[in-house]
Amino acid sequence: MIEIKDLHKSYKMGSNSLHVLKGLNFSIDEGELVAIMGSSGSGKSTLLNILGMLDEADSGSYTLDGVPIKDLNETKAAKYRNKFLGFVFQSFNLINYKSAMENVALPLYYQKVPRKEREEKALKYLAQVGLKEWATHLPNELSGGQKQRVAIARAMAAEPKVLLADEPTGALDSKTSYEVMDLIQNINDKGNTILVVTHEEDIAHMCKRIVHLKDGVIVEDKKVEQVRAAQYVK
Numbered sequence: 001m002i003e004i005k006d007l008h009k010s011y012k013m014g015s016n017s018l019h020v021l022k023g024l025n026f027s028i029d030e031g032e033l034v035a036i037m038g039s040s041g042s043g044k045s046t047l048l049n050i051l052g053m054l055d056e057a058d059s060g061s062y063t064l065d066g067v068p069i070k071d072l073n074e075t076k077a078a079k080y081r082n083k084f085l086g087f088v089f090q091s092f093n094l095i096n097y098k099s100a101m102e103n104v105a106l107p108l109y110y111q112k113v114p115r116k117e118r119e120e121k122a123l124k125y126l127a128q129v130g131l132k133e134w135a136t137h138l139p140n141e142l143s144g145g146q147k148q149r150v151a152i153a154r155a156m157a158a159e160p161k162v163l164l165a166d167e168p169t170g171a172l173d174s175k176t177s178y179e180v181m182d183l184i185q186n187i188n189d190k191g192n193t194i195l196v197v198t199h200e201e202d203i204a205h206m207c208k209r210i211v212h213l214k215d216g217v218i219v220e221d222k223k224v225e226q227v228r229a230a231q232y233v234k
């Protein structure tokens, strides 16, 4: 599903350059649930932004579902991104003046899905994250965990093959974090490929594989022998 080879990324800072990703290699198969771990500044978000086609590497290759990303022009890249990738962020990124249902329906609006169909779909995805009865509520009437579940429903409504989650539990207490990870494990069980950036060990151990970044290089890439079921950690 995802293959990167010798990926490099630097940021220019005046006359200096900060080499953030230093030749990363890995491949991720369809249906994997992978944690990307590392301390602050190790390059996790930079990597996720490149995988999410929100940023480009300086060199190396990135192939998504068999297509080399470099070969796509801007329009094709945007279409490809919308089709294949869903995003979840630490700060939820919901639109405050839109209801939970309208937030979930938003990607469908951009896909030009007719109104009735997108409302039905939005309700279906809200129901899947256990929030159907909250459909008409605004984000500020929801708890942090509920907001993140709306954000996950919104990402899933576009039916992406790959879900990229950047610190999805970073703003949540432990109990709520586990509820969100339980949802992520359930979505993965249905076949979606999911990458979760985290710096929390216990969250990483709820994934099936951990890729550990340090100073822009992969220092460890291991299968989790006993994946923790988030459902039972309360």
Ligand SMILES: Nc1ncnc2c1ncn2[C@@H]1O[C@H](COP(=O)(O)OP(=O)(O)OP(=O)(O)O)[C@@H](O)[C@H]1O
Residues within 6 Å of the ligand: 011, 012, 013, 018, 020, 038, 039, 040, 041, 042, 043, 044, 045, 046, 047, 199
């Ligand atoms: N747009 C940018 N311009 C300049 N430097 C940047 C930019 N984005 C990130 N950096 C720097 O690149 C390094 C890696 O940042 P990145 O956000 O990828 O790390 P991270 O592992 O996700 O960190 P955190 O856990 O704190 O979010 C950091 O030193 C950061 O300051």
